[in-house]
Amino acid sequence: MSDPLAQVIELLRPQAVFSKGITAAGHWAVEYTEFGRPAFAAMTMGSCRLSVEGEEPVTVQAGDFVLLPATPRFGMSSLNPGPLRRIDARTDPAKHEVRHGRQDGPPEMRQFGGWFTFAAPDAALLVTLLPRMIHLRGVPRLTQLVHMLGEEAARDDAGRDLILARLVEILLIEALRAAPEGAAAPGLLRGLSDPRIASALRSLHGNITRAWKVPDLAEAAGMSRSAFFERFTRMVGSRPMxxxxxxxxxxxxxxxxxxxxxxxxxxxxxxxxxxxxxxxxxxxxxxxxxxxxxxxxxxxx
The missing domain is CATH 1.10.10.60 (Homeodomain-like)
Structure with missing residues (x-):
């Protein structure tokens, strides 16, 4: 059986580029410009407030994982924010551990994350099929994968780039399939959360050479043409054809x-x-x- 999610990730061809630690203490707040590249982070200590453009603000706490497939403008802060500092993510990407807020004393928040690229030239088109933000709680495997990425990125051994690419692929698929059903915005992930629409998507991805029409896909979903068309468009965000x-x-x-x-x-x-x-x-x-x-x-x- 075809796996549409795996096929999309394979075509995106993710490549690991950079990873770093972020710590903070005291009252602090930062806002990053739109970055455009996928970013991820695992919170390992403390908590912070995360505000992503177009999404409701969330509190990220120890054990949480966040994935931003396209990284729009976003902000982070302590739960009681301090003065806002604006950072241009495109021209000033940090290459070492970053410290926000009070610079002395032990950190009160620690996270580890980074960013990578999609090698596919049409990545922007495929990324629209994915959620803008994925915030997961209680999935320790993702934190382990983030640490594995960081450890491998710091090495200079043979096969490093291949291992990083595979780890990022696993990270993406693990995060996407762990996302709560119904929580995603319209797109591929939300469509796959609906058993009937998922059946049509798997049929379509499994045989793109077939001269598909809406009634054929509706039959694969076990629905009437009109009901299928409405649900597919609502769940996936585009019409079937x-x-x-x-x-x-x-x-x-x-x-x-x-x-x-x-x-x-x-x-x-x-x-x-x-x-x-x-x-x-x-x-x-x-x-x-x-x-x-x-x-x-x-x-x-």
Missing amino acids: EYLTTWRMAVARDLLRQGSLALDEVAARVGYGSASTFSTAFSRHTGQPPGRYAKAVLAEG
């Missing part, structure tokens, strides 16, 4: 990046009957024909 096209184009881009297939073979693998039909759809969706896209990717190395 729009989602199918988005996924086909993501797979097509990945195939084109590999550079080993003729255009008609790429078209066939993503469900188009001819290279010309595929080229029209690809150009409409991405703004450039597939041949030009492939050449640009190969030129970038």
Whole structure:
């Protein structure tokens, strides 16, 4: 059986980049500009207030894990905030342990986290299928994975980058599948939390070469066409055929990046009957024909 979540993570191609510790004491407050890259953190001591743009503020305490797949503007503070300090996350990323608030004495809050990149050029499109924020409590395995990432990132041994990439993949999948059902905003994760919509998604992901229509997907979900269309759109955040096209184009881009297939073979693998039909759809969706896209990717190395 196909696993849509694993397929999306695989196409995103996460690569670990940086990890660090953050401590704080006293009254403090910081606000980070939009970063755009996925970030994660595990709270190991104390607590803080986390405010992510577009989400309700939450209290993060020892044992909690937070994942921001796209890291919009966000703020952290002590529960009784101090003066606000603004930080440009894009131009001033910390490379060593960060201390907020009172600089002397033992820390009252400690967390360990970091950020990484998605190697896929169309990552922004795929990230829209994921929640803006995941806040989990009582999942010690995630804290263990964060520490493993930090330990591996600090090493310079053979195979380091491969191990980091695999650890980040595991971290993402563990966090996403541990997210509470119904808590996620519309997207892939919320769709997979609904058994009927999940059935349709798995059918679609498992056979994207099929000429799917809404009634076919509704049948896979065991629902009437109208009820399925309404629920899919509400849960996933896009209409069924729009989602199918988005996924086909993501797979097509990945195939084109590999550079080993003729255009008609790429078209066939993503469900188009001819290279010309595929080229029209690809150009409409991405703004450039597939041949030009492939050449640009190969030129970038």
